Amino acid sequence: MRDLSLANHLALIGCxxxxxxxxxxNELTRITYQAFCLWEAGYGDVTSEVxxxxxAVLDRAVARAEKTGVWRLEESESPPLKEVLCMHDRQIAVVSTRVFLEAKMALGRLLQIDHVISPIQRRLGRAADGYTEPDGRSSTVRAHD
Structure with missing residues (x-):
């Protein structure tokens, strides 16, 4: 798992x-969604806002890149992604191989669908309408039980 963590952090540096x-x-987007899937399964210690x-940072970077042809993040945009990566490191340190692979396969299925709404938007997009975290709490920290 250390190799996976290193590859993930190198993707951010590359960006x-x-x-x-x-x-x-694309790798940072995949990592963010993978971390989100594991978070929904009960592994993770951040709020949905992360x-x-x-x-949002990734969306802005892609929109900017489509206009300019420059596929990169501004240094000031990296903190939310660093937080996701650090939390994902903690996830992969404790998650079982089975749960990790299930989340990876679920994400793969989602990414095969044309015009799919992101897993984050699908689950959290209604936050202003009283969305609660997957365990029923609102705006609380998720942690593995």
């Missing part, structure tokens, strides 16, 4: 360099 690429941003902020 903040002048030579950032579409691949790096995922919302990370996804």
């Amino acid at each position: 903040t360099m002048e030579t950032g690429s579409r691949h790096h941003l 995922f919302r902020h990370a996804e």
Whole structure:
């Protein structure tokens, strides 16, 4: 799992360099969604806002890249993604292989669907309408039981 963590953090570093690429941003998006799937399964110690902020940063970076051709994050945009990556490190340190692979397969199925709404938007997009966390609490920290 240490190799996975290193690869994840290198994707973020790659995105903040002048030579950032579409691949790096896609990897950060995949990591964010993978972490979200594990969070929904009860592994993770952040609030839903962390995922919302990370996804918003990625969305802005992609929109900007589609206009400019420059696939990178501004240094000031990286804190929400760093938080997701650090939390994902904690997730993969404790999650069983079975749960990890189930979350990975579920994400793979979602990514195969054309015009899919992001898992984060689908689950959290209604926050202003009284959305609660998957365990029934509102705006609380998720932790593995």
